[in-house]
Each structure stands twice: as structure tokens, then as C-alpha cells.
Amino acid sequence: MIVLLFVIALLAFSLSTVSGGGAGLIVMPVLGMLLAPEQIPAALSLGTAVSSATRIATFFRAINWRVVCYFVPASLPGAWLGVWMLSLMQPVYLDLLLGLFLLGNLPLLLRRKKPGTATPPQTAENTVAPPAVSMRFLPVIGLLAGFISGFTGAVGLLFNAFYHRLGLRKEAIIATRAANDILLHLTKIGLYAAYGLLNQQVLLAGAVVALAGVAATLLVRFWLHLVNEEVFRSIGHAAACAAGAAMLVMAGQQVIRQDHVxxxxxxxxxxxxxxxxxxxxxxxxxxxxxxxxxxxxxxxxxxxxxxxxxxxxxxxxxxxxxxxxxxxxxxxxxxxxxxx
Missing domain, CATH: 2.20.220 (Glycosyl hydrolase fold)
Known part of the structure; x- marks a missing residue:
């Protein structure tokens, strides 16, 4: 199971790098075979924190610090609220809702591009396009992302659409998401430890996920420039649909088992x-x-x-x-x- 976890995590983080996120949501079903439901978020946070640090080091110059300053302060209290809720109840029903939400990307994946529209060429000076949404919504998004991340261990692709609507290009999305997530994950790890959700098995699973995340980032960095923006978004929508289906199956089986459905x-x-x-x-x-x-x-x-x-x-x-x-x-x- 440890080898299977590494292989799935390596594929998930590789896909996550070229889709802007979502590795945690894909790895969750495999972690569910190794850990108790309330331990899965802690293992995910350990692995994702190390992966985020690697992405920051790799794509540091593409970070949009303005987005980070709006996002992070509100995400930290949201994370505390999510971890506190996790210590009181299992997140299985929230996982069902998140799975349905992620499957909402299916129409975006199947939607055809209108003739005559073209994605502008990406250059070093073109990492940020004119924003389509206001920055004032970012604290609300940060609060929601922090809560869901603290409660389930991963936010992944749930809020990727907002990064796209802010006008960020693929390297900027990857780097800015990592900068937003690193402090959030470190805060969650401290909270998980304080609530007694860390043990030797969780640390081992988290270390395997972290190793896979580092390896995936180092591998993908060499060919990320070959992926254009349109393909980048399509991969993100496909990953969201796959993660949503996996979450629905895993959470559905757990509900059937624990609630005698x-x-x-x-x-x-x-x-x-x-x-x-x-x-x-x-x-x-x-x-x-x-x-x-x-x-x-x-x-x-x-x-x-x-x-x-x-x-x-x-x-x-x-x-x-x-x-x-x-x-x-x-x-x-x-x-x-x-x-x-």
C-alpha cells in the first residue's frame, strides 16, 4: 500500500502541477485505505506542505504577492475553524458536497471553444493578464479555502477558477497557490498536532506523499512550458472531474458503511x-x-x-x-x- 500510495501521489502531483492543483483530492481515496477518516487531512497537509515549498523554490519569480497578501490572512482563522470541526465530526458529508461541486467542472470540460477566439501568447512579461474579478473577494475565498482545507486536508481545484479569473497564467497560478498554501498547511499541521491527530502512521503516509510531491515538481518543471494556457485549463477541469468522482465514491462507501444505508x-x-x-x-x-x-x-x-x-x-x-x-x-x- 505504501508503494501504491507513492505511485498514485507521484501521478497526482504531476497532474496537479500542470493543472494548478488537485493532488490532495486525488490522493484522498488511497489514504482512506491506510488511515482513519479523521487522520487523512493531517497526512495530506504534511505532504502538500513539502510539495508547496518545492514549487515556491521552483517558480518563485512568478508569485503574485498581492494575491498572497489578500488571501492568507483570512485563510488562517478559516483553517482553525475547519480543524476544530474535524475534531468534533467526520467530514464525510462535506466530501460528498465537494465531490458534487467538482463534478460541476464537467460542462466546462465539454464546452467547445468559440471560433475566432485565441489564447494570447505567453511571455515573461505576460504572467498576469487584466483581472476579471476584484481583489476584494479574495479574503472571502481565503476564509472558505482555509475552512475546507482544515476540514478535509485539501482544497485542490475548488477555487482554481478564481485564479484564472484574476488573470493569472499557469506559472503564476502554480507559484501563487503554493505561496498561499504553505503557511496555511504549516498552521494546520500545528493544529492537527494540538488536537492529537498526528501519530507514526500519519507521519509515514505524509512523508511518502511529500516525497512524491517533490519528485513530481522536479520532473514536470522541464516540460511545463510546452503546455499552452487552453490545455492547462482543460487539464484542470478534467482533474477536478476525476477528483470529484473519486470523492463521491469514497465518501459514498463510507456513508453506506457507517450509517447503515x-x-x-x-x-x-x-x-x-x-x-x-x-x-x-x-x-x-x-x-x-x-x-x-x-x-x-x-x-x-x-x-x-x-x-x-x-x-x-x-x-x-x-x-x-x-x-x-x-x-x-x-x-x-x-x-x-x-x-x-
Whole structure:
């Protein structure tokens, strides 16, 4: 698994260098096989911090320090809030939302470029184009990036569109992102240690990710100039979609496992019903033969195991009826299930 982690991290950081970010989101599913969910952000931060330092040293002259000054001060309190939230709860449902957000890059990936538009040639003097958005939004972006990064360990490609809309070219995006992230990751590492989220296994995984990140940056620097701006953005959108799909699969499996999610489908000659269980709740829909739809929610009311002569649970059910004959109405009741 350590070798697999290194190979995936090397490919992810190589792709990240030519897409402006996203390595952490791609590595997360592999780290999920090695670490507990609450330890993944700490390992990612260790590896990404070292990778960011390498990118700063490699592309130092392309850093836009004005963006850094607007971004970093707001990202640090956001990171503290995210790490504090991580110490209280698992980030699995946020991962689901982030996965859906990243899949929103699919239309951008499939969108065709309008005829007659061309990307301006990049030169040493053309690392920054006229900004399309105001700098005053950067503190808000920094706060959100810090919170999500502290809670999940990676922000990756979530805010890449804002860097593009600021008019930054590829080297400037890579360097400025690294400068924004380095202090953020170092702050998070200190917070993870303070909350007891660092151990020997996390340090080992973080070291493997860091080594892969350094190797990827040193390899890619020699051919990054061959990638034009349009391809750079397309690779970024593709990486975002791949990371989003991976996050959805990983988080979905974790939700199914920890929250006991299950589904059933029953069909007879008169009734068709489907139900989904989540934790102790059951949500179901049934199509009755008398042109009526029933939406039902059931959950345990109390355990009768300690009551003499009774076994099992009493369940409280609420049913919303939508009928062509009787209109819309609600019924409630209790049902008893024998415990075997």
C-alpha cells in the first residue's frame, strides 16, 4: 500500500502541477485505505506542505504577492475553524458536497471553444493578464479555502477558477497557490498536532506523499512550458472531474458503511414500493392501486426489551397520502416489531 500510495501521489502531483492543483483530492481515496477518516487531512497537509515549498523554490519569480497578501490572512482563522470541526465530526458529508461541486467542472470540460477566439501568447512579461474579478473577494475565498482545507486536508481545484479569473497564467497560478498554501498547511499541521491527530502512521503516509510531491515538481518543471494556457485549463477541469468522482465514491462507501444505508424494492400485482434505510430511519414510497401515493417515514419510538412480557421495538410512523379521491392528508401511528 505504501508503494501504491507513492505511485498514485507521484501521478497526482504531476497532474496537479500542470493543472494548478488537485493532488490532495486525488490522493484522498488511497489514504482512506491506510488511515482513519479523521487522520487523512493531517497526512495530506504534511505532504502538500513539502510539495508547496518545492514549487515556491521552483517558480518563485512568478508569485503574485498581492494575491498572497489578500488571501492568507483570512485563510488562517478559516483553517482553525475547519480543524476544530474535524475534531468534533467526520467530514464525510462535506466530501460528498465537494465531490458534487467538482463534478460541476464537467460542462466546462465539454464546452467547445468559440471560433475566432485565441489564447494570447505567453511571455515573461505576460504572467498576469487584466483581472476579471476584484481583489476584494479574495479574503472571502481565503476564509472558505482555509475552512475546507482544515476540514478535509485539501482544497485542490475548488477555487482554481478564481485564479484564472484574476488573470493569472499557469506559472503564476502554480507559484501563487503554493505561496498561499504553505503557511496555511504549516498552521494546520500545528493544529492537527494540538488536537492529537498526528501519530507514526500519519507521519509515514505524509512523508511518502511529500516525497512524491517533490519528485513530481522536479520532473514536470522541464516540460511545463510546452503546455499552452487552453490545455492547462482543460487539464484542470478534467482533474477536478476525476477528483470529484473519486470523492463521491469514497465518501459514498463510507456513508453506506457507517450509517447503515440500505435500499429495498418490492413489487406485486397491486402495490409497488421502494424504501431506503439511513441510521435508524426508514423512508419509503408506495404506489397504491387506488391511485394513491404514500410517502412514509418510520423511526424507533422506544425499546420494549426491558418491559416484562414484551420484546422488540415500537416504531413511530408518519405517512403523507396523495390521493386522487381523498386529496392530501397525513396519518400517524405506532407499530410493534418482535425482536428475534
Amino acid at each position: 440500505h435500499t429495498t424494492l418490492n413489487a406485486t400485482h397491486s402495490v409497488v414500493s421502494a424504501s431506503m434505510g439511513w441510521r435508524t430511519h426508514i423512508y419509503s414510497v408506495a404506489f397504491e392501486p387506488n391511485r394513491e401515493i404514500e410517502l412514509k417515514h418510520t423511526h424507533p419510538a422506544f425499546n420494549t426489551g426491558r418491559v416484562p412480557g414484551q420484546r422488540g421495538y415500537w416504531y413511530r410512523a408518519s405517512v403523507l397520502h396523495v390521493s386522487m379521491k381523498r386529496g392530501i392528508y397525513i396519518t400517524r401511528g405506532l407499530s410493534h416489531t418482535i425482536k428475534t
